[in-house]
Amino acid sequence: MIIALFPALLSVGGIEMAGRQTAAAFAAIADSNGWPYRFFSLNDAKGEHEAGAGEKRFRFRGFGRKKPQFVLASLQAARARPKIIFAAHPNLAPIAAAMRFFARDARVIVGAHGIEVWEPLPRIRRLALRRADVVVTPSSDTGRRLSVAQGIPAEKIRRVPWPLDPEMMELAQSPEQLPLPHEFPSGRVVLSVGRWAANERYKGADLLIQTFGELSNEFPDAHLVLVGQGDDLARLRALAQQSCAVRKIHFLTHLSRKELAACYAHAEIFALPSTGEGFGLVFLEAMAFRKPVIGAPFGGIPDIIKDGETGILADPKKPESLTEAVRALLSNDELRRKMGERAGEIVHTRFSFNQFQRECDSLLRAHERA
Numbered sequence: 001m002i003i004a005l006f007p008a009l010l011s012v013g014g015i016e017m018a019g020r021q022t023a024a025a026f027a028a029i030a031d032s033n034g035w036p037y038r039f040f041s042l043n044d045a046k047g048e049h050e051a052g053a054g055e056k057r058f059r060f061r062g063f064g065r066k067k068p069q070f071v072l073a074s075l076q077a078a079r080a081r082p083k084i085i086f087a088a089h090p091n092l093a094p095i096a097a098a099m100r101f102f103a104r105d106a107r108v109i110v111g112a113h114g115i116e117v118w119e120p121l122p123r124i125r126r127l128a129l130r131r132a133d134v135v136v137t138p139s140s141d142t143g144r145r146l147s148v149a150q151g152i153p154a155e156k157i158r159r160v161p162w163p164l165d166p167e168m169m170e171l172a173q174s175p176e177q178l179p180l181p182h183e184f185p186s187g188r189v190v191l192s193v194g195r196w197a198a199n200e201r202y203k204g205a206d207l208l209i210q211t212f213g214e215l216s217n218e219f220p221d222a223h224l225v226l227v228g229q230g231d232d233l234a235r236l237r238a239l240a241q242q243s244c245a246v247r248k249i250h251f252l253t254h255l256s257r258k259e260l261a262a263c264y265a266h267a268e269i270f271a272l273p274s275t276g277e278g279f280g281l282v283f284l285e286a287m288a289f290r291k292p293v294i295g296a297p298f299g300g301i302p303d304i305i306k307d308g309e310t311g312i313l314a315d316p317k318k319p320e321s322l323t324e325a326v327r328a329l330l331s332n333d334e335l336r337r338k339m340g341e342r343a344g345e346i347v348h349t350r351f352s353f354n355q356f357q358r359e360c361d362s363l364l365r366a367h368e369r370a
Contacts, residue, residue, distance in 0.1 A: 001080055003086070004087075005096060006039065021163055024052055027039075027056060039059070040070060042070045044064070054167065054353055063335075083107065084364055087109070093129050109136060110129055114142050118142070134158055135156055136157075138300055139303045160245075161351060168236070175265035177266075178209050180262040184266060187222065188222040190224050190268065193227045195230045196226070196232045209236065210239075211326055214323055215245075224248060227252045228358065233251065260285075268330070269326065272295055277300055287343035292343060294313075295314075297315060
């Protein structure tokens with residue numbers, strides 16, 4: 001039996017999307033082997049739900065943010081003596097550790113995503129992480145930081161990159177059928193996608209606005225499109241109003257999945273100069289549409305972007321580096337085409353859901369070899 005604990009599975013966000021992908025892969029593996037499984041989600045609405053990734057559906061139980069009930073149900077489920085206990089976030093690691101009291105032979109696996117483990121955690125969470133059999137991370141950088149900040153032995157850390165959402169992969173196959181938002185500008189577009197929140201200013205949307213102001217005269221037919229919501233939007237709109245390129249900077253919010261895909265399809269370049277990404281699923285989305293990407297040489301981004309091959313790594317701490325990267329791609333059609341083609345190839349071969357499921361299968365079966 002597999003018991004998996006998730007913070008949330010139905011809401012929007014990179015961690016939630018990774019959770020759905022993981023749950024779908026675990027369910028597919030369990031079904032193909034005749035293993036029972038139970039999935040619990042702390043923050044989703046109370047009751048039974050269904051979700052999925054691609055064609056694989058799975059059921060789970062939500063607890064409506066009621067942590068005592070969530071903990072009690074997890075401990076009760078552990079009495080069935082599962083072989084695998086998976087906690088999809090370090091905050092849930094202490095619960096997984098407590099479940100071992102009833103399932104002493106269980107193999108405990110904890111997922112760590114990025115910035116939440118880059119600094120030392122509170123003592124109980126840190127100890128629970130150390131007691132896990134395996135801590136899974138999506139990037140090499142987070143693996144290194146886990147070892148240093150949390151004291152996790154390197155041999156306990158395993159990198160399993162997140163995959164591109166199968167739905168987005170499918171949409172990328174027929175981009176001409178996608179509904180483009182009516183606010184999307186005509187002309188050449190540099191696209192960025194993110195959650196524009198005050199506590200996530202490290203994503204660098206303000207730097208893109210600054211860069212675009214510097215390049216607007218050089219590329220008069222180019223536009224910057226920022227897709228996403230968040231409590232920092234008002235500040236970003238104000239910065240755009242102060243820019244000499246104000247008429248070329250556009251904010252799109254509340255887009256459907258298909259409308260977002262259409263934005264990727266009609267952009268020339270994707271850029272997100274973030275310094276705090278544990279991985280960066282939006283880069284994979286853009287690459288699936290064969291777009292060259294610009295990112296920062298921090299966090300998990302270098303695991304995705306091959307500098308000079310699929311895009312450009314530009315240091316946002318040196319604004320001229322970002323400006324030069326955007327200029328280089330806007331001014332060279334052949335460079336954009338080559339990088340975009342290579343980006344598409346890498347996504348389809350290295351970051352597919354099938355590849356992710358194979359990695360998860362190897363992770364789960366390790367207990368048979370232990």
